[in-house]
Amino acid sequence: MTNTDKQSIEARIDARIHETLDHWIEQLGRLCAQPSISAQHLGIDECAELTATMLREQGYSADILPTGGSPIVFGERAGKSEKTLLFYNHYDVQPPEPLELWNSPPFTLTRVGDTLYARGVSDDKGQLITRMAAAAAVRDVLGEIPVSIKYFVEGEEEVGSPNIPGGIAAYKERFAADGCIWEFGSVDYSGRPEQTLGMRGLCYVEFTVETAKLDCHSGLGGSLIANAAWRLVWALSTIKGPDERIRVPGFYDNVRPATERDMAYLASQPDHSDEFIATYGVKGFLLGRKGGVELRRAAVFEPTATINGLTSGYQGPGAKTVLPAYASAKMDFRLVPDQTPEEIVPLLRAHLDAEGFEDVAVRYVAGVKPARTDPDDPFVQMSIQAAEDVYGMTPIVEPLIGGSGPLHPFIHELGLPVVTSGCGHPESRVHAPNENIRIPDFINGIRHTARIITRFADL
Numbered sequence: 001m002t003n004t005d006k007q008s009i010e011a012r013i014d015a016r017i018h019e020t021l022d023h024w025i026e027q028l029g030r031l032c033a034q035p036s037i038s039a040q041h042l043g044i045d046e047c048a049e050l051t052a053t054m055l056r057e058q059g060y061s062a063d064i065l066p067t068g069g070s071p072i073v074f075g076e077r078a079g080k081s082e083k084t085l086l087f088y089n090h091y092d093v094q095p096p097e098p099l100e101l102w103n104s105p106p107f108t109l110t111r112v113g114d115t116l117y118a119r120g121v122s123d124d125k126g127q128l129i130t131r132m133a134a135a136a137a138v139r140d141v142l143g144e145i146p147v148s149i150k151y152f153v154e155g156e157e158e159v160g161s162p163n164i165p166g167g168i169a170a171y172k173e174r175f176a177a178d179g180c181i182w183e184f185g186s187v188d189y190s191g192r193p194e195q196t197l198g199m200r201g202l203c204y205v206e207f208t209v210e211t212a213k214l215d216c217h218s219g220l221g222g223s224l225i226a227n228a229a230w231r232l233v234w235a236l237s238t239i240k241g242p243d244e245r246i247r248v249p250g251f252y253d254n255v256r257p258a259t260e261r262d263m264a265y266l267a268s269q270p271d272h273s274d275e276f277i278a279t280y281g282v283k284g285f286l287l288g289r290k291g292g293v294e295l296r297r298a299a300v301f302e303p304t305a306t307i308n309g310l311t312s313g314y315q316g317p318g319a320k321t322v323l324p325a326y327a328s329a330k331m332d333f334r335l336v337p338d339q340t341p342e343e344i345v346p347l348l349r350a351h352l353d354a355e356g357f358e359d360v361a362v363r364y365v366a367g368v369k370p371a372r373t374d375p376d377d378p379f380v381q382m383s384i385q386a387a388e389d390v391y392g393m394t395p396i397v398e399p400l401i402g403g404s405g406p407l408h409p410f411i412h413e414l415g416l417p418v419v420t421s422g423c424g425h426p427e428s429r430v431h432a433p434n435e436n437i438r439i440p441d442f443i444n445g446i447r448h449t450a451r452i453i454t455r456f457a458d459l
C-alpha cells in the first residue's frame with residue numbers, strides 16, 4: 001500500500017469517527033450511568049457485566065475473570081493478523097462525594113456545550129470508550145480490524161490494583177500481546193498531547209509506637225516515662241534530613257539515574273514551574289531549585305519520603321496536659337526504577353533498630369513497583385508519530401511521571417511496550433466534583449487510538 005492509500009484510509013477512518021460520535025457519546029453515558037465505586041464495592045459486579053455486554057455487542061468474546069477482589073473483564077477479538085494489541089483500562093471509579101459540589105448528577109452524563117460531565121467520564125470510562133470507538137471505526141472502514149485486540153479492564157485501579165500482579169500471573173497466557181495502550185492519555189494546557197513512558201512505584205507504610213498501657217498526666221509522668229509522640233517524631237526525623245536526602249542505609253542502592261535520552265525528553269518539555277508555584281501558593285521549590293530541566297528531573301527521577309499524616313495525643317480546643325501512650329504516622333515512598341516496595345520495609349526496620357527505635361513498629365500497607373517502557377521500541381516511536389499527526393503538535397514525552405500504577409507486570413511479566421492515548425485535559429477534575437472531558441479531545445483520543453491500531457499492523 002502506498003503512503004497516499006494509507007492517508008486516504010486514515011481520512012476515511014476519521015470521517016467514520018465523526019459519523020459515529022453521537023453513538024459513542026451515548027455509550028459513554030450508558031457506562032457512566034452504572035456507578036462502580038471500588039472503595040465501597042458499590043456496583044462493581046454490575047459494571048463488570050455491563051462492560052462485558054458492551055464488548056460482546058461489538059463482536060468481542062468477553063469473560064469475567066475472578067480475582068481475589070473485583071473481577072477483570074477480558075475481551076478478545078481476532079483480527080486480520082495475529083499481532084495483538086492489548087488495552088489496559090479500568091471500569092471502577094472514585095466516590096463522587098462531596099455531592100453538593102457537583103453541578104449535575106454524577107452518574108448522569110451531562111453535556112454543557114462541548115463538555116461532558118460525569119464521575120468516571122475521564123477516569124477511566126471515557127478513555128475506555130475511545131478504545132471501543134477507535135476499533136469500531138477501523139473495522140467499519142477496513143471490513144475487519146488489521147490486528148487482534150484484547151481488552152483488560154480491571155475494577156480496582158482506584159484502590160491501588162491489589163490483585164493485578166496476581167491476576168496477570170494467573171491468566172498470563174490469555175493476556176499475551178505485542179503492545180499495550182495504557183489507561184489514560186491527555187493534552188496539556190496548550191493542547192499538546194502527552195506520551196507517558198513510565199510511572200514511579202509506591203511503598204505505603206504505617207509507623208506505630210505504644211509506650212504505655214494508657215495515657216498519663218503530663219505532670220505525673222513527664223519526667224518519668226516515654227512519650228509516644230516524641231518517640232515517633234524522633235524516629236521519623238532519622239528517615240529524611242532537611243537536605244531532602246533519605247538517610248535509610250541502602251535506600252538508594254537500586255536507583256537508576258536518568259539517561260541522556262531521558263534528559264533530552266525532559267529538556268523538550270514545557271516549563272510549568274511558575275504555574276505550579278502560583279497554584280500551591282508556595283515561595284519556591286525545595287533546595288532552592290529553579291524551574292528547568294533539573295527541576296523536572298528531580299520531580300520524577302528522585303524517590304521521595306512523604307509523611308501523609310501524624311496522629312497522637314490531644315489536638316482539640318483548649319489545653320489537655322496529656323502524655324500520649326500511642327502515636328502513629330502514615331508515609332508513602334515514591335520509588336524509581338529499579339527500587340521495589342518489597343525491599344523498602346526491611347531497610348526501614350533495620351534502620352529504626354540501628355537508630356534505637358526498636359519500639360517503633362513499621363507495617364507495609366500497599367505498594368507497586370516502578371516501571372518504564374523502552375523509548376526506542378518501534379511501537380513507542382510509532383505512537384509518538386501518530387500523536388504528532390493527529391494533534392499537529394510534537395507530543396510531550398514523559399520518560400517517567402510522578403504518579404504510580406500497576407504498570408510493572410505489563411512491561412515485565414507480559415513483556416509489552418506500553419504507550420498512552422486518550423481524552424483527558426488538565427482540568428478534567430479526575431477524582432473531584434464535576435469530572436469532565438471535552439468533545440474535541442474525545443475525538444482526537446479516538447483518532448490517535450485508531451492510528452495506533454492501523455499503523456501497528458504495518459510495524
Ligand SMILES: [Zn+2]
Nearest residue numbers: 123158430431
Ligand atoms: Zn483515578
